Amino acid sequence: MDPNAHRRALLALTDELGARLRTSHEVCQDLTLTVRYADRTSTTRSRALPEPSAHSPALTTLAYSLYTSLGLERARAHHLALRADRLRPDETAHHQLLLDDGDDKARRIEAVTDAARSRFGPHVITAATLARATRGGHPREPS
Structure with a gap:
């Protein structure tokens, strides 16, 4: 029920989706979000990206917009x-x-992240929002 947990889940999904698209050298033109509820009903929304992309921040922005449009x-x-x-x-x-170099910087960081993930594994670099809580620099054991 927590909207922040939903946003973290969407961030994780778009991060993985973007990495998969870039690895397969593909871009997508649309995203479709499906939300399944406790009563087993579901809602689906689709929307086109402004331009075909595999760039995770662009995918995340659209996924958040789709989620917000549901009005949950x-x-x-x-x-x-x-x-x-x-x-x-x-x-x-x-x-x-x-003209803004912020997007170019994000794309360069994404390329470095993809290279590190291909060498050391998919979870070597992740968004701070998705990182597990740590104690003393070591990941906490699941409760």
């Missing part, structure tokens, strides 16, 4: 699923250049 206040969501639609090879996608 006290819903008992049990399952969130995110699907990339209308896939195509990444060499066919074009990226609009911006």
